[in-house]
Amino acid sequence: MPELPEVETVRRGLLEMIKDQTIIDVDVYWDRIITPPFDSEKFKQSLVGETIHTILRRGKYLIFLMDHWAMISHLRMEGKYKVCPASDPLEKHTHVVFTLADGRSLRYLDVRKFGRMTLVPITMIKDKVNGLGLGPEPILQCFKLEDFYQQLQTKKQMIKPALLNQKLVAGLGNIYVDEVLFRAKIMPNRACNDLTKEEVERLHHYIIEVIEEAVAQGGSTIRSYQNSFGAPGYFQQSLRVYGHEGDPCVDCGQPIKKTKIAQRGTHYCPHCQS
DNA sequence: TGTCATGTTACGTA
């Protein structure tokens, strides 16, 4: 699930379901999900009695703002939240359960247990989020073309791993990087400092466009055996290269290729991208 | 049985 559009979709859904709910109990079934300096016991003690006032997002991080604490949560590969009656039996791979005052529970499920969550005093949340070292959000107001171009000029790294690095611009993952590079007609193995100003402008434009479209469609549901909660994503129907190895390119009809760049599956059209 | 998989970080090495 989790690149920026999916995390944003989760945020909106959760906010609708659990805004102003008070946590009356917390159970942690896999300790490593909770990151130091908190352990499961301290995590639970801190959260009982807290009310969830709002939920924010920065890059791929969810930020739950409560009375005294903020919870920062990263879904990594397969983390999911769901809200259900507290009496429902626990599904497999349920690692954290927040029991709410209204008889429901917020549950965190994660097949691979890669996701992480931690608490920060509410007064420290700004510093903590700034300390994550994330680049700008991929929206017009935050993501400045000139800064982006200057940053790329200093890197001889390939563009694909550079875009996956959250410091350059926040929120892109493997799927959206492939889609953005396809729309911008740039090969994923091009060196950053070799891109022309025009190419960087296209890249900048399509990063904003793809993320915006994907958010509008509720993200992409890829390889998901079940929808975590609420609406599934529909953007996977709009993916042009990711998951389309061997299919004809929507622009030229040549087969889409798949290779490996920076250890990640990478989809591209050898004819349209250069 | 082996390979692959949406993310991030730590570590060793060049």
Added chain:
DNA sequence: TTACGTAACATGAC
């Protein structure tokens, strides 16, 4: 300092 490869995390699908 920068960059890159690899492993680690842990499980399931094919």
